[in-house]
Amino acid sequence: xxxTDNVIHGSKLDKDLTLRADVVIIGTGAGGGTxxxxxxxxxxxxxxxxxxxxxxxTDFRMQEADAxxxxxxxxxxxxxxxxxxxxxxxxxxxxxxxxxxTSCFRTPTETxxxxxxxxxxxxxxDADMAxxxxxxxxxxxxxxxxxxxxxxxxxxxxxxxxxxxxEAIPRNVKACRNLGYCGMGCPVDAKQSMLVTTIPAAxxxxxxxxxxxxxxxxxIKGDRVVAVNAIALKQNSVDPTGxxxxxxxxxxxxxxxxxxxxxxLLRSEVPDPYExxxxxxxxxxxSVSTAIMxxxxxxYYGAPQSAYSNQFLFRDGVAGRLxxxxxxxxxxxxxxxxxxxxxxxxxADVMARLPHLSAVIALMRDGxxxxxxxxxxxxxxxxxxxxxxxxxxxxxxxxxxAYASMAEIQFxxxxxxxxxxxxxxxxxxxxxxxxxxxxxxxxxxxxxxTQLFSAHVMGGCGMGADPKHSVVDSHGKHHQLANxxxxxxxxxxxxxxxNPSLTIYAMAARLATQLAEAAGGKIKPTT
Amino acid sequence: MxxxxxxxxxxxxxxxxxxxxxxxxxxxxxxxLGRWLPPAHAADxxxxxxxxxxxxxxxxxxxxxxxxxxxLEGALPKDRAQFNxxxxxxxxxIDVTLAHQALSVRGEIQGLFGVLTxxxxxxxxxxxxxxxxKATDQDIRDFLSSWRNSRLDTLRTGYIGLNNLIVGSWYGNxxxxxxxxxxGPPAIA
Numbered sequence: 001x002x003x004t005d006n007v008i009h010g011s012k013l014d015k016d017l018t019l020r021a022d023v024v025i026i027g028t029g030a031g032g033g034t035x036x037x038x039x040x041x042x043x044x045x046x047x048x049x050x051x052x053x054x055x056x057x058t059d060f061r062m063q064e065a066d067a068x069x070x071x072x073x074x075x076x077x078x079x080x081x082x083x084x085x086x087x088x089x090x091x092x093x094x095x096x097x098x099x100x101x102t103s104c105f106r107t108p109t110e111t112x113x114x115x116x117x118x119x120x121x122x123x124x125x126d127a128d129m130a131x132x133x134x135x136x137x138x139x140x141x142x143x144x145x146x147x148x149x150x151x152x153x154x155x156x157x158x159x160x161x162x163x164x165x166x167e168a169i170p171r172n173v174k175a176c177r178n179l180g181y182c183g184m185g186c187p188v189d190a191k192q193s194m195l196v197t198t199i200p201a202a203x204x205x206x207x208x209x210x211x212x213x214x215x216x217x218x219x220i221k222g223d224r225v226v227a228v229n230a231i232a233l234k235q236n237s238v239d240p241t242g243x244x245x246x247x248x249x250x251x252x253x254x255x256x257x258x259x260x261x262x263x264x265l266l267r268s269e270v271p272d273p274y275e276x277x278x279x280x281x282x283x284x285x286x287s288v289s290t291a292i293m294x295x296x297x298x299x300y301y302g303a304p305q306s307a308y309s310n311q312f313l314f315r316d317g318v319a320g321r322l323x324x325x326x327x328x329x330x331x332x333x334x335x336x337x338x339x340x341x342x343x344x345x346x347x348a349d350v351m352a353r354l355p356h357l358s359a360v361i362a363l364m365r366d367g368x369x370x371x372x373x374x375x376x377x378x379x380x381x382x383x384x385x386x387x388x389x390x391x392x393x394x395x396x397x398x399x400x401x402a403y404a405s406m407a408e409i410q411f412x413x414x415x416x417x418x419x420x421x422x423x424x425x426x427x428x429x430x431x432x433x434x435x436x437x438x439x440x441x442x443x444x445x446x447x448x449x450t451q452l453f454s455a456h457v458m459g460g461c462g463m464g465a466d467p468k469h470s471v472v473d474s475h476g477k478h479h480q481l482a483n484x485x486x487x488x489x490x491x492x493x494x495x496x497x498x499n500p501s502l503t504i505y506a507m508a509a510r511l512a513t514q515l516a517e518a519a520g521g522k523i524k525p526t527t
Numbered sequence: 528m529x530x531x532x533x534x535x536x537x538x539x540x541x542x543x544x545x546x547x548x549x550x551x552x553x554x555x556x557x558x559x560l561g562r563w564l565p566p567a568h569a570a571d572x573x574x575x576x577x578x579x580x581x582x583x584x585x586x587x588x589x590x591x592x593x594x595x596x597x598x599l600e601g602a603l604p605k606d607r608a609q610f611n612x613x614x615x616x617x618x619x620x621i622d623v624t625l626a627h628q629a630l631s632v633r634g635e636i637q638g639l640f641g642v643l644t645x646x647x648x649x650x651x652x653x654x655x656x657x658x659x660x661k662a663t664d665q666d667i668r669d670f671l672s673s674w675r676n677s678r679l680d681t682l683r684t685g686y687i688g689l690n691n692l693i694v695g696s697w698y699g700n701x702x703x704x705x706x707x708x709x710x711g712p713p714a715i716a
Contacts, residue, residue, distance in 0.1 A: 061712070064698075068695075069623060333704065338694055343597065345600060354708060355709070384629060448683045448684060449683070
């Protein structure tokens with residue numbers, strides 16, 4: 001059991017608090033959790049601030065109706081500015097690692113090479129990063145998952161039949177019972193999320209965790225951040241209680257993700273001479289194709305993701321036309337219902353087929369082309385951040401190509417009918433590949449008719465050698481402020497082309513180790 | 528992939544010139560107006576009642592009580608008592624969603640409900656020329672179709688918001704699962 005003596009719940013706070021630490025970490029997801037363990041193990045006093053609540057396995061009831069309001073931003077439907085993309089982002093102790101689908105991939109070699117060449121980052125060769133990947137794979141028990149549920153078998157079987165590449169997905173689990181409810185919080189602590197690994201370790205090392213505490217502003221004097229001012233939140237992690245938490249520390253680490261980090265920096269009016277904060281924010285914009293299978297799929301049971309295909313990830317090279325990764329999403333009743341934008345009989349009929357329904361998703365590898373500049377974060381009038389992500393013809397080209405590839409896989413796997421998930425496609429789909437391809441060619445690809453999703457927020461505090469084109473350097477240190485670091489997916493200069501959790505774990509482990517040394521901590525050698 | 532909520536953007540009508548122009552002057556102007564008009568006309572008999580919800584007003588609840596059965600036509604129990612209970616639980620679920628939404632989004636959803644419950648905007652923007660309790664099922668189907676298929680981004684956003692709030696609330700309810708063959712979460716010993 002985790003030591004909870006040094007856990008503060010904002011909702012229960014009855015007075016304002018001032019805390020002092022060697023390092024304050026804002027956010028407890030893949031980046032913040034990893035950094036907290038390493039920095040606290042080096043003997044540094046760490047305070048973690050987390051906007052979400054501190055929920056544990058006993059709170060996770062495998063019910064979507066509980067999980068989305070309590071564990072996700074905006075009830076699981078955070079939106080881009082024009083509402084055209086729905087973003088699944090965790091908001092809880094453990095961040096998105098508490099609710100992600102456990103897929104862990106090393107960063108593609110091509111991505112690191114592109115960063116080195118285009119953004120001048122140093123230390124991101126495969127050989128530089130290999131030991132950090134190995135370390136975190138060991139720490140989180142990451143291994144290829146050997147069991148495919150019927151849902152993932154559709155992707156596997158279809159791709160094999162076509163002669164396309166398809167592989168098993170490595171997952172961060174231990175004694176996983178293959179339930180299928182990773183997205184609602186693991187009820188048996190099998191998922192090796194930050195919630196059950198690095199955060200309890202940091203607490204045991206003497207770190208303090210303040211949950212339901214939203215970092216509101218950084219207090220800046222000269223070129224240094226002197227304190228973080230946070231506001232305590234009610235049980236819903238939304239409404240302020242009126243209490244405040246101030247954390248004074250000589251080292252500040254941002255790990256709140258690619259929308260919240262830029263939001264905090266913009267609210268704090270940190271120096272931004274080249275207006276880079278919040279720019280180049282990436283999403284791996286995702287489109288969906290559903291299929292009705294003759295056999296029972298029960299797409300809600302079993303490990304949600306166990307097969308993937310990179311057949312078209314680099315379909316036109318690294319910097320050519322948009323490529324994508326293909327995976328499978330779990331289909332529980334709410335997720336399916338809100339992705340079905342019909343009403344009445346058509347909606348009821350789609351839902352009635354749920355046990356036979358399957359889906360493939362295509363994650364667009366954004367950020368590698370001039371016509372894929374990503375989005376930009378700005379502040380709403382209430383000070384909260386919003387991401388404006390323009391949908392370009394370059395993006396639509398990738399999406400249309402992916403609809404056809406997903407349909408090919410589904411028919412090859414024996415689908416009776418296939419539907420590109422778009423408001424103008426037939427709700428009961430098309431019976432042949434030719435009909436489906438004809439429908440795809442005719443679809444009007446535009447915002448709020450084409451259903452788009454994201455589960456990966458990246459960039460917005462991009463790293464690079466040149467302050468004119470980046471927010472932080474190769475160590476994650478802010479270009480203008482002397483004691484501010486970014487240790488999460490927001491420092492990626494592009495999207496990754498793969499699920500980002502392991503990249504964040506490995507980069508945060510490395511950067512936090514560098515910071516621990518610089519901050520006078522004692523680094524124990526790892527085996 | 529998405530969850531119980533997709534709100535419309537009335538916040539942007541007041542402040543965002545770009546959105547205003549993009550949406551088309553007619554639709555946006557009416558939605559904008561909807562924010563500033565007095566509450567629903569007395570002809571909406573429910574409007575004067577006190578709400579039993581934390582965030583939904585009595586007028587919101589009366590509107591949703593008519594829209595929910597059309598959005599979910601074919602998916603709700605046939606038995607009258609069970610049907611009424613289901614609609615009540617769906618409204619409660621929407622109220623819970625509002626309680627957990629970001630403040631800006633909560634305001635946007637309330638703005639959408641404002642448009643749909645004020646007489647002038649309900650008539651001109653939704654095409655519902657009677658109070659909600661007197662609107663026919665076909666009136667409501669026509670309203671949902673017209674917003675779903677509108678050329679205006681704002682109206683499509685409004686449709687998607689209503690869809691997600693309503694179907695998200697129902698399919699999170701175990702009572703909806705038998706019809707769709709979902710066995711619910713497995714038991715864990």
